[in-house]
Every structure is written in C-alpha cells, then in structure tokens.
Amino acid sequence: MKRRDIFKGAAVVVALAATPALAQDESYTIGVAIPSATHGFMGGLNYHAQAAIERLEATYPQLDFVLATAGDAGKMVNDIEDMVATRDIDALVVLPFESEPLTAPVQAVKEAGIWVTVVDRGLSVPGIEDLYVSGDNTGFGKVAGEYFASHLNEGDNIVVLRGIPTTLDNERVDAFNAAIEGSGINVLDMQHGNWNRDDAFNVMQDFLSKYDDIDAVWSADDDMSIGVLEAIAQAGREDEMWVVGGAGMKEIIKRIMDGDPQLPVDVTYPPAQIASAIEMTALGLVSQTPVSGRFIIGSQMVTPENAAQFYFPDSPF
Amino acid sequence: MSDTIQTKAPAPRRRLNLHVLGPVLALIALIALGASLNSNFLSYGNVTNVLARSSFIGIIAVGMTFVITAGGIDLSVGSMAAFVAGVMIMSMNALVPVLGIGVALVLAGMGVALIAGLAAGLLNGVLIAKVRIEAFIVTLGAMGVYRSLVTWLADGGTLSLNFDARSFYRPVYYDGILGVTWPIIVFAVVAILGELVMRHTPFGRHCAALGANEQVARYSAIKVDRLRMATYVVLGVLVGLATIMYVPRLGSASGSTGVLWELEAIAAVIIGGTVLKGGYGRVWGTVVGVLILSLIDNILNLASIVSPYLNGAIQGVIVVLAVVLQREGKSTD
Incomplete structure (x- = not known):
C-alpha cells in the first residue's frame, strides 16, 4: 500500500516536471550533485554552488536548477537517479564523492543523452564526461x-x-x-x-x-x-x-x-571551481559557446597585492 | 574457614599487584622510550604540551569511567563536545554587545557550555534509563545528531569566536599557576575528585554494583534508574568542562572538532583497567590510559622512526599491548 503511494507520488512529480518542459521549448533543467558541507573546503564549495545557481537563475529565466548534497557515495547515486527519473534534467554537474562507485551511474546518465560535467575528481573510466573542471x-x-x-x-x-x-x-x-x-x-x-x-x-x-x-x-x-x-x-x-x-x-x-x-x-585551490563548472554548463545550454573539454583551474599565488580579488567575506570558508 | 582465608590471602594480593601495575609499566616504558629517542622529550615545554592536550580527552574519560563501570557506554561525547563548543562560541559572540569583553562574558560562555553539556547528558540518560533504549543505540544516534547540528550551525564551515573575546579568553588554555597551565590543573582536580568519588562514596560503589549485576543492585535498594541517569549527566557536564578548556585553544569549532574523541576516551578507560562490561572501575587507571594514548602520538611525532603512514598501526599495537600486560596479571587466577 505504502509502496504504491510512493510510485503514485513519483508519477505526479514526473508529470509536473515534464509539463513546463513541454510547454516551453527553450527551458532547461540542470542537476547539481555535490558532497555535503562536512568540512571547510566543502562548506565553501556548497556556498559557491548556491551562489552560482542564484546568479544564473536570475540571469537566465529559462534555466532551472536541482541541487542535491550527499553525505556518502550511495546517497549521491540515489540523488542522480532521482534527478534523471523525476526532474528530467538536461545536464548534470557532479563532483563525484568517490570515483569508483559514481562511474557507472554517471555513465548511465550520459547514455541517456544528458550533458555531463565532472568536477574535481575524475571518474574511473575516461571519456564519459563532456566537460571536466578541476583544480590543479x-x-x-x-x-x-x-x-x-x-x-x-x-x-x-x-x-x-x-x-x-x-x-x-x-x-x-x-x-x-x-x-x-x-x-x-x-x-x-x-x-x-x-x-x-x-x-x-x-x-x-x-x-x-x-x-x-x-x-x-x-x-x-x-x-x-x-x-x-x-x-x-x-x-x-x-x-x-x-x-x-x-x-x-x-x-x-x-x-x-x-x-x-x-x-x-x-x-589557491578554489572551492569556487564548482561555480566555474555550473556557469560553463549553463553557457553551453543557453548559447552556442563551445564548452566541452577539460578546464584545469590553475593554482594561483595570493600575495598582499592581489589578495582582495580572492577575498569572499560572505563565504563560510 | 579461617584456614582457607589465610592460605588464599597472599595469592590475590600478588595478583592484584600485577594487574594494577600493567598500565603503569606500559606508561613507564613509553616515557623511557621517548626520553631515549629525543632529548627534548622530557623538557618542560614538551611535558606541558602533552599534558595540556591530554586534558580534553582526560576530563571526558574520567566521566566515561563512571558510565562504563555502571555497565553503560557513551559514543556521543566527541560530537557532543563539538556541538557544545559551537553553541558556546555562538552564544559568546551574541553576548559580546551585551556584556562587553571581560570576565562576565567568559563566565557566561562557561555557564552555557556546562548547561549545554548537562542537558545533552540528561537527554541521553533519560532515553537510556527511563525510556529503556540500549545505550549503544541512543548514543550512536546522538553522535550523528550532534555532528550534523554543529556542521549546520557552522554552515559547513567553521564557527570562530569573536577576535577580542578570543584574545581575552586565550589565557585559560595557555596560562596557569606556577608554570602549570589551567587545563592540566583542571584535569588533575577532576581526576582526583573522580578517584575519591569512585573509591570513597556510595555513588562510586553503587556504580560498580549496578555494572556487576543490575538485579542485585536493584534488590539492594539502589535506585538503579536514577543512578544510571546520573552517570550520563556527570559525563555530559564533564564534556562541557572539557569544551571550556578546548575553545580558548584555537577559538573555533567545526564539523571536524572532536572526531573520534569518544573512542579515545573509551580506549583510555579500558587501558586503565576498567572492565568494559561494567562492575569495576579505576579512575587513576583511566588517567594513565589517557597519558599513554597521547604519549604515543607525541613520541611518533618526535622520533619519526618509521613512515607516518604507519602511525595508526603502531598506536593500535601499543594499545593492545598495554591491555595484554593486564591480562597476564589476571590470568594467574
């Protein structure tokens, strides 16, 4: 009885998610899957992911985002499966919690014809992702x-x-x-x-x-x-x-x-790399700008002279 | 009757000595090893460092001795310390405009830490003693809850104490009387009080009775539920006290504060000769256990004899050896 209700609920969600996509040709949904904020660096990464999403939603009204944070690899796989099944995403930005367990699920997403951007940690099979963004x-x-x-x-x-x-x-x-x-x-x-x-x-x-x-x-x-x-x-x-x-x-x-x-x-080893990945993925969807390939963010030296451009007082990290 | 007592009397005494000396021998061996590896090992600076950093786990482990002696366990203390530290820092930051920087602010912060620790301990105690859920499950759940709460409070980052408040509060970790820093003094006082309570008060004896056999304790008119609850409350308050010593050190708390403190505290208690299934506890043994654990880390850092990848393995072997020494003492009977 309970299980049947869950399926009913999921069907409704699919229907709701599908309706606007059908009604509006030019709208896209981007799924973002990242590890949860368990320590400073990931806290910063979560902050920059949310900030990038807010900024992009304001700039491109046709874009819709689904953000999921996971405390372990298993939950991240579930999140990604849910995004594909119920939110009908057009692109996935993922920072794999661990390379091995995430490879097969992300490959399945790719095979479903969805754009895949992988951030920071590579998958164990090369060539799955359309775009790879990472620190150096x-x-x-x-x-x-x-x-x-x-x-x-x-x-x-x-x-x-x-x-x-x-x-x-x-x-x-x-x-x-x-x-x-x-x-x-x-x-x-x-x-x-x-x-x-x-x-x-x-x-x-x-x-x-x-x-x-x-x-x-x-x-x-x-x-x-x-x-x-x-x-x-x-x-x-x-x-x-x-x-x-x-x-x-x-x-x-x-x-x-x-x-x-x-x-x-x-x-620097910027947690804001997630923002680069989300921005580039969005740009690839809404414009003809080519964004496939590998984008390695150089580690820069912060000196007293240039420190101001690396200072984000609102970020938790 | 009197014959049997007389013939048996010397045997248990010798057995007791071996059993008691186990952890002490391990500690002496470690100190000798450390001194032979590095001449700075016994320097005032290093000894103070090791004692002061032992004090957090030490204060908590004294409370843990009572919980374990009474047949319980508490896995939540590490997360609880992180959570209490977070709450303490946030309330002190919030109180700065009201109280200003000064003794009143620090006292308020300490009060918050003790109350938060007491409340957390009371919650564990009520769920275990009154609602009758297994201590392992209650405290495992609490461990996850407090760890998440502190991460959530910190927004995934780090909670930092107001800079001026931190500067004012800093001496609580770094200064002391006659070159003995406050964390060491507090740890010593807690340990001595703990030993007295365990040996010379009804509370200590009741804990051992409860851990040895709950039915017998109940029939002996011990208020078992209240006693069990009290052990968790005492531990909670001691977690608050440890936090009071911890916060001035780095002035911050995050999701990675106090990770694995619960296991270190439990290990120290067992190394010290307390029986994990309850019934017998030894507070001074716990203190020796805590010192053994922090000395191992210290010696590994000072000596760098082997690959640092193997530090965990060496630690594990020494912990087991320290307990084996005691088992030999016991196995004579």
Missing part, C-alpha cells in the same frame, strides 16, 4: 615549492604538514619536492596533520619541541595553518618562521591582505 594539485605543490625555493637560502630548514593520506596529497607533496629540489632547502620532517586544525596544532607543537631552528612551514592547507600559527604563538617563535598554507580560507586571505609577516602568501 600538481600546480598547487609546485607554486608553493617555487616560492620556498626562491625565498629561502641554501641550508634553511623547513617542516611540512601533510593532509589525509590520499593520492591527491601525494601529488601535491611530490610536486612540492620536485620544485624545491636542488635549492639546498633542508626538509626536517613531514607528518600528517589530516587537514585538521587540532591535529596540525599537535604536530606543530611537537615539531617545535624537536627542532630549534625552523625557517619556514608548508602547512599546505589553511585550516592546518590556523593550528600551526597557534602552536608557533604558544612557543613565542613568531619571528623565526613564516607559514604558507593553501586553498584560500577567508581569514587567511584577510591576513595576507593586511600584510601579516607570518603569512607572506597563500596558494
């Missing part, structure tokens, strides 16, 4: 590494905080190591701070107990920078070393903008 992890490590190489002298000591052990973290660290190779910079230690403030605080406290001479810290993430800076302040060694984080958290960008000597620069 290799560039992220390289830009930071080059800054260290050019601003430190031979024999200077640095410590590195790594993220959660993942391929993404390895790509960044490998690129960083390659960029500082031959510069004579001495990497004293690398430990995992798991992109977490508290863990980074503890790791940095121990680095400070262990090493008397540290000239710089690559904390590789702005959440970790917060913990690192606090540990340095506790040890009273603010004047000895500077810290380079990454991602572009608003509090850190603000301090760079204000010329904080402890935070000379930051390297």
